[in-house]
Amino acid sequence: MVTYNVSLANKVVLVTGAAGFIGANLVKRLLNEFDSVKVIGIDSITEYYDVRLKYERLQELSAYGDRFVFIKDSIAKKGVVDSIFTDHHPQVVVNLAAQAGVRYSITNPDAYIESNLIGFYNILEACRHYTVEHLVYASSSSVYGSNK
Ligand SMILES: NC(=O)c1ccc[n+]([C@@H]2O[C@H](COP(=O)([O-])OP(=O)(O)OC[C@H]3O[C@@H](n4cnc5c(N)ncnc54)[C@H](O)[C@@H]3O)[C@@H](O)[C@H]2O)c1
Structure with missing residues (x-):
């Protein structure tokens, strides 16, 4: 049995990277397990891997009607965030929008600066200025400490 340390009843949850692998599965689980939860999802649908997979996930999430609001845009845009x-007043924020991968960063460093630095900074600033009860963010999947 899972013990929750945050009450999600009647909460609005913002999930960034909502069309991604973890994001889409999290949105589905939130909507299945908590009847009174509303989820706002944002994803810029980057082409790091086949976007058809992302659109299929969103298609599946559209079954939840107006309990799931999707915004196709980038968290790197401060005005959008x-x-x-201001429009949805999320009390819980889960930041999963990111440029993942290690080797890709050698050839495409801009993508990391935009999503992982500027985008994450915009989320942190918004959480500081608006009333947010809880922020969760993903760490790197590849933290290397001992290689040269
Ligand atoms: N999958 C894993 O095994 C794993 C393990 C540890 C940590 N993580 C971390 O969890 C997070 C999510 O991983 P994932 O596997 O779901 O990756 P994913 O690539 O499937 O999902 C990330 C989503 O973020 C979106 N995105 C990227 N930049 C964006 C931006 N600027 N604005 C809005 N959306 C943007 C992409 O379009 C994508 O759909 C990443 O930070 C990743 O490093 C993943």
Whole structure:
């Protein structure tokens, strides 16, 4: 049995990276397990891997009707992030929008600066300025400490 340390009843949850692998599965689980939860999802649908997979996940989530609101845009745009907070007032934020992968960063460093630095910074700033009860964010899947 899972013990929750955050009450999710009647909460609005913002999930960034909502069309991604973890994001889409999290949205589905939140909507299945908590009848009174509403989820706002944002994803810019990057082409790091086949976007058809992302659209299929979103298609599946559309079955939840107006309990799931999807915004196709980037968290790197401060105005977009701010308007989500002023329009929807999320109390819980889960930041999963990111450029993943290690080797890709050698050839495409811009993508990491945009999503993982600027985008994450915009989320942190919005959580600081609006009333947010809880913020969860993903760490790297590849933390190397001992290689040269
Ligand atoms: N999958 C794993 O095994 C794993 C393990 C540890 C940590 N993580 C971390 O969890 C997070 C999510 O991983 P995932 O496997 O779901 O990756 P994913 O690539 O499937 O999902 C990330 C989503 O974020 C979106 N995105 C990227 N930049 C964006 C931006 N600027 N604005 C809005 N959306 C944007 C992408 O389009 C994508 O759909 C990442 O930070 C990843 O490093 C993943």
